[in-house]
Amino acid sequence: MAYEISLLTAMGISVIFALSLNLITGFCGQISLGHAAFLGIGAYTSAMLCKAGLPFFATLPVAMLLAGIVGIVVGLASLRVRDDFLAITTMGVVFLFVGIVRQQEWLGGEMGISGIPGSGLDRLGFMWLALGLAALVAVFCIYIQKSWMGRVFNGVAEDEDTMRVLGVDVPRYKLAAFAMGTALAGLAGALYGQHFKYIGPESFGFIESITVLSMVVFGGIGSVPGVIFGAALLSALPAWFQFIGDYKLLVYGGVLFLMMRFSPGGVAGIVRSLLQRRSAGHQPGASS
Amino acid sequence: MSQTSDSALLRVSGVTVQFGGLKAVDDVSFEVYPGELLGLIGPNGAGKTTLMRAITGVVTANTGSIHLGDQELTHLPIHQRIRKGLAFSQQLVKPFRQISVLDNVALAAGAAHTRSPLKSLLHTDSAHEREVAREMLARVGISRHADQMPGIQPLGVLKRLEVARALAQNPKLLLLDEPLAGLNSKEAATLADTIAEINRQGVTIILIEHNLGEVMRICQRLVVLDNGRRIASGAPREVMQQPQVRAAYLGTDAPAESTEAHSA
């Protein structure tokens, strides 16, 4: 059982993390290649505070707050750049994060932090915590989609100039997306540190950023159920692929590539087109 | 009407816009009074669109100032100018392609909800805005297309969508950049009537248009630009009689009347 518990906990954390990126990239259209930095900020904040004697649950809001604040700062910087420039700037953020953290002795430097005090929950309880939080985050994301904020995000994602013409304060919305997305990443980070009991700078680097973006795009960018599925699947894939041993990453890379090549909308895209085909079968001529 | 510059709704004074070495707008001043329908005309490349963009903040004026009522707009970002009561439809139409024609207009109508991120997060209902949107679509005559996607609409529909979207923002001053382009004469006349009607209902309008027939028909006053400079202004007929306007705009040989009669 412990194996499944551990896997499910990791999945829950990945789901929160992926949804948080989806908020920024999927909803608001601001591509980010450096999201792992915020996972890291959350993880380090929570771990340091736990070690300082704070109970784990008290560190959660602090981790979110700190990640969110740094997120706003990064957001402010990224207001100046667009599209691919933004992508590369955010990529820079993650390299800076790793570059700075690894030099900080008080953050454990290259060694990272281990022996993080427990949360008081047993492994099963912690799994339910992770899954529960993941569900909450998912509900929150769906709510955003339905609210006016979701509409504005969509507009900003498609054409921010026109949104300005409609009287929308685009920078503030972008910042709001960054703040919410990075705070949630901070939450995921706190859980991450607690789950793995060890964190180091390399755990929050470019690779991790790319991995989470893959989860989002693989599931179907912008689609909450799709992203949940993508995150759950891709986070477990390497473990399930143990049996192909040497070919594990080869297959992983291949799967990513083939998915994009044949269903650019990700899993959500496949589901959507299946549903469409079915409804078209029932009532010919139906469109949209 | 006693039209002093104090009572002006929009006051543009000494605005210059420069792109590199090119002065697209060169020291232009004019006023728009409440309730007016002002035609802004001039040759291609005269700087009309640029002037409109300077008013709305899409480009920043190098010099000069812009006032709406007693508020200075000159250094405000676009969205704040819009919130103070400007709305505009652009020469190149840019609808949101992912949402229906109706939702495009509804999004514009929801300005009250989208004022701040927090407000927008707390509102989900859009029935009222969709109602407004339907009304606007009906007003410009494209109700039929309400539930279709904008991506497949022909130009004429998109042009009117753009006007409807601007109207939905419930502006004090509406700037229209060539709304009639791409419409045939009947459609153009209808939309021009709509514009005049909107104006009668109290919305002040600046209309940029090359369809002189309609311009002469519905505008109360004209401002003419050429090479970035204001070369004339006044009542439409008088302005069109001025030789420098005729030379710049109509070609020296064309009698003004023929051009008017032509589309009227």
Next chain:
Amino acid sequence: MLFIELVAQGLVQGSIYALIALGLTLVYGLLRILHIAHAALFTLGGYIGVLATNATGSLTLACIFAMLGAGIVGVIIYRLCYEPILRQPPFVALIASIGLYIAFEEAFRIIFGAAGLTYDAPPLQQYVSVFGSLHFSLAELVVMGSSLAIIAALGYLQTHTRVGIACQATVSDPQMAQSFGIRLRTVRDLNFFVGSALAGFAGVWVALLNNLVEPTMGSVPSYKALAIIVLGGMGSVRGTLLASLVLGVAESFGTIYLDQWLDRNAIAFALLILVLMVRPQGLFARR
């Protein structure tokens, strides 16, 4: 003296970056995709270079093979991978490209082993002194010279020839470009071939400078080359060269004087972010 030597070393490193980033610039300029898998072609070039040199004993032949090999694989990647998803939003191509890169890296490892390959008798290792006390290996000199020459040639091609203009038109509006007699496929194939061949060429020389080609050889270029083309203003050949050299020199000094605060990658990206905050369009805007 040390100052000059550090500048010189920075320029060597910068011209290596330029060679790698240049091909990426071409591809990016044409299709606007962040082509991470470009770095895999760089690695491929390295492998072909080492294997061919060891087999034939001729570095020149090896360069030709590597360029041909990388070029052809590049075209195949374009045809099979990017062409069908061109209309999709850019991150689709990005993720596909990342997937492809991972798969390539793993394929190299499985085929050639994780530990990498070396030249049996690495050529051009002699050191020569320039201006008295500056020392370069012959290989370093060739890299610098060829990257400058290639960049000059490409810059000229891009702005002064019909092919260059046709490419630019294709970037701007592919459909309309066809209506002016431009064969889209030909232009894109050509671009991918040239860009990938340059990556292959760079691979041979980096493998020679390190005397090592490893499966992960492309991992640094995969992102650093992206940073460079952004710094250079996306799609500008001149900008790419300048950005590469600036970065090379900055790293050269940074790794000596800033290593207590930032590592090499962080220096590169700190520079990038700094420049972008001042000039959001990069050092050179396109064209």
Next chain:
Amino acid sequence: APAALADIKIGLNVPLTGFAAADGNSAHIGAQLAVEKANAQGGINGEKIVLVVYDDQASAKEATPIATKLIERDKVVGAVSGSYSAATRPSAQIFQAAQVPYVVAYSIDPSVTRAGDYMFRVSSMGEVQGRGGAKLVNELGKKRVVLVTLKNDFGQTLARGFKEGAKKFDLDIASEYEYDIKDRQFGSLIAKIKSDNPEAIYASGYYFNAGPLVSQMRAAGITVPIIGQEGYDSEKFIEIAGKAAEGTLLVTSLDRDSDVAETKEFLQKFREKANFGADMVGAATYSATAILIEGLRKTGGKGGAELRDAIAQGSYTMPIGTLQFNDLHEVNKDLQVQIVKDGAFHRHSVLHDPELLAAPTKDSK
């Protein structure tokens, strides 16, 4: 397999894919050799030993579920880490909690053995190796050194140890530089080092850093001794650096010219199986696995506390030296100094200094 129920399973986590795959490969071969040898000698009371191997990509994220899986699914009686610190650290916590003995081959993170009494480590800590490096510099009669440090946990602990030693031997550290594990071009670094004019250079790194580093230093005209350590200890280093490798000294644990039968046999078997010569990583993982198996022999295949105590008590003659665990389950041993001569590693000297090279104990900070 039908006999599987009776088999005794031991676990191994190694990086078979990803950036550390080359080391993972050697470690895997080392572990297999140990198991094959034991099974050839009749296993444990006639029961075969089965090695359950999982790829952890040298990453914490992958390692955690693997450790759980080894314990829960495969029900291993003990396990070996053939991986880097990033993967070994979190695994250590899990094995400790499950009370499954875990023998660590070459991860040098101090927190591993601090995780609890089910943890064992067969290689010397980074600090110890670093101190050994300083001693070697002193024995060479050099005073003015430049310290080049690989920027990761391995490099930094080495540097820390070296600096401790340097203080003791009164060495003058002229300057100190760090580089990234991905670096292969060291032009600017070398230019600076030349201007420092040192008498010796202590440079940490793995063979893929060290190969280019050493050859570039030699090409740039630096002739002073270069001292490396375990990370250099692979034939690949000599292959990459070529002639420039000649004369390079390394402080390690594997003596290629050893007269010890175990070592000789291991070196030969490894070359047969791997098609390349043994390296430190392979030797350490072999030793860790062999020690775990010897422990199992003593308990007759039983795990848990019995196995822990059995391992802790013995003294083992291994390719990496004669080993005995202290109260923290770290080993005290001599360090081997190897020199590259005629394209191969040979014995240069042995560093014997029980005090300087003492492993940390439970009481040390």
Next chain:
Amino acid sequence: MLELKNLTCGYGTFEAVHDLSLALQPGTITALLGANGAGKSSTLMCIAGHIQLHGGSIMFEGRDISTLPAHDRVRLGLAISPEGRRLFKDLSVEDNLRVGGLIRPRSDYAHDREQVLSLFPRLGERLDSLAGNLSGGEQQMLAIGRALMTRPKLIMIDELSLGLMPKVIDLCYQALHKLREDGMAILLVEQNTDRALSVADQVCVLESGRTVWQGSAQEAARDPDLASAYLGLH
């Protein structure tokens, strides 16, 4: 010269143009008219090779070009100034003209360019500007100029007068007369209906993709229904 036989085309399953038959002679102007969404632009894009044919065929100078790719059609002498102008926005005006001249021998470039610039002097003043920065009217001039640079036998112009000031419209129509005299066939899409009717030799009116009226200009002038029913003239 160009003959459309039962041309049917559209997007996916949607048919934008249905069963259109039309023949164009050298030295004539054909006006293609109709309300918004009638399928005019689709017809032009289909002839240019950018929309797939669902049925029927396109003959050019006696040769079936239905399946010929777009880049070969232009070499046969078919040029288009498309809806929305579709300029190469981040190329300069000069470079846009150069792209237009790509299929011509290098030596003709200077001469062709002179001709276009004498037609639209305004472009001559803006040669170094990026096409995307031009004003609406200037863009329209460039789009037509770029098409003329290919020295076509048949030019298709979508919404000729869109966004142009009266003076330039006059110029354009004068130019059309001249091109016709030189033997070029012209296929014109216009919303400025009476202007188009005044120059056209042949008229075709579409409604929802179907041909509802076709005939010569004289017939068009005589048919009282045409103006009111289909063309929205008062």
